[in-house]
Amino acid sequence: MSRAARLLATAVVATMTAAVAPAATAHAAATTSTTAATDDSFYTYDGSAPLASYAPGAVLKERTLQYHVLGVPTPLKVIQLLYRSVDAQGRPVANVTSVVRSLTGQSGKAVSYQSFYDSLDPADSPSRAIAGDVTLGGVIPNAEALFLAPLLLEGYNVVIPDTEGQKADFAAGPEYGAATLDSIRAATSAADTGLTADTEFGLEGYSGGAIATDWAAAMAPAYAPEVNRRLVGFAEGGLLVDPAHNLKYVDGSLVWTGVIPMALIGVSRSFGIDLTPYLNSYGLQVYNATQHASIVGALGRYPGLTWKKMAKPQYANPDSVPAFVNAVNRINLGSAASPTVPGYIGQGDGGVFEGTFSNVSGIGTGDGVMVAGDVRALARQYCASGETLQYQQFDLLSHVGTAAAWAPLALGWLGDRFAGKAAPSNCGRIAAGNSLTPEAVTPGS
Incomplete structure (x- = not known):
């Protein structure tokens, strides 16, 4: 294992441990942001021309600042760009990305690193942490600064988009994908980044970052073909495929149940639907506390x-809520296009170690929050489309444990793609997975 890979493995352990072991005393502050950048005018498009008049990826503003870790400035410089993108409903929006230059000054290769900051609060985004904000939810993008060292040591420029947009549309895969691809467009068109239309890119992300990575790879051929031509591949792990399955998988678990209200809010916010009429008084209490x-x-x-x-008794089955079914089907990767570039996907299947003991028929087991059968099914679907894919399942590792094992392997896999080596494939040896057929509305009780 290279020095960079060892650094990355250490960083993953530290970062993921911080993410899944919050102190009980922090719960009361979970919805509170201690930030100045939420009022930062840089994040607001204030031009005279309609935002829709700009092409996706167009740079609207630019600034250079020092990279901050937990509010402390470092000597590392970063260029932040406000650029035009689209939200989950295809409406024009302004978003922010951060570009960190290679330590060796190379311009020919870059990694678009998608953060797993997973938050319903825009104040927790990577760009705000980089700019010096300190929030409870921002501990993840702050700690993810550790991921930069191995990438920069390998000579990559690193582009870090705020994948959830400025409304924090949690789990809205299509918005994540557009934000990532338009971030690459912006980074390669801004003069001060040193990146050009010839810069090759790899996509990398774990967990929430894997959502953005996979959607970007899947959307690129149609949404950003000029970006797709420069992608060497995508490396991801701990992937959300079919959200309807995930909600049933984590139902009643010990640790990951917090994603249930978060996902409901994210779906509601992203697609403009109201799920509150289906919730009982306790559900509304949890829903409001998690906003x-x-x-x-x-x-x-x-x-x-x-x-x-x-839920209210008549909606005990979430599939009895048409608005919910419609929304989760729109973010089911099984219904999206297949990427046309090589991929490496890692997935754990030791969720019992993180308190998820579910094994529902048709869903099965996973890493504690992500469903292994769904990821296998998606991998096989990509293989059937002709993609060169390497799938690796870590049977005894949970979501956190898999991250530590996957990260150095992903770094090495990307390095081989940039080096021009043929991508490995185990398409003929991936075990069968779940059905990824869209959910059907089931009548309520």
């Missing part, structure tokens, strides 16, 4: 929580 929560504050906050405990 601005991050994964740091939500994990372990509601042990044993289920959809049924939150």
Whole structure:
């Protein structure tokens, strides 16, 4: 293992441990942001021309600042760009990305690193942490500064988009993908980044970052073909594929149940739907308390929580809510296009170590929050489309444990793609997975 890979493995352990072991005393502050940048005018498009008049990826503003870690400036310089993108409903929006130059000054290769900041609060975004903000939910993008060292040591420029947009549309895969691809467009068109239309890119992300990575790879051929031509491949792990399955998988678990209300809020916010009429008084209490929560504050906050405990009796089955079914089907990767570049996907299947003991028929087991059968099914689907894919399942590792094992392997896999080596494939040896057929509305009780 290279020095960079060892550094990355150490960084992953530290970062993911911080993410899943929040102190109980922090729960009360989970919805509170202590930030100055939420009022930063840089994040607001204030031009005279309509935003829709700009092409996706067009640079609207630019600034250079020092890279901050937990509010402390470092000597590392970063260029932040406000650029035009689209939200989950295809409407024009302004978003921010951060570009960190290679330590060797190379311009020919870059990694678009998608953060797993997983938050319903825009104040927790990577760009705000980089600019010096300190929030509870921002502990993840602050700690992810550790991921930069191995990438920069390998000579990559690093582009870090705020994948959830400025409204923090948690789990809205299509918005994540557009934000990532338009971030690359912006980074390669801004003069001061040193990146050009000839710069090759790799995509990398774990967990929430894997959502953005996979959607970007899947959307690129149609949404950003000029970007797709420069992609050497994508490396991801701990992937959300079919959100309807994930909600049933984590139902009643000990740690990951906090993603249930977070996902409901993210779906509602992203697609402009109102799920509150389907919730009982307790469900509304949890829903309202989680409006601005991050994964740091939500994990372990509601042990044993289920959809049924939150819903009115006639909606005990979430599939009885048409608006919910419509929304989750729109973010099911099984219904999206297949990437046309090589990929490496890692997935754990030891979720019992993180308190998820579910094994529902048709869903099965996973890493504690992500469903292994869904990821296998998606991998096989990509293989069937002709993609060169390497899938690796870590049977005894949970979501956190898999991250530590996957990260140095992903770094090495990307390095080989940049070096021009043929991508490995194990398409003929991936075990069968789940059906990724869209959910159907089931009549309520």
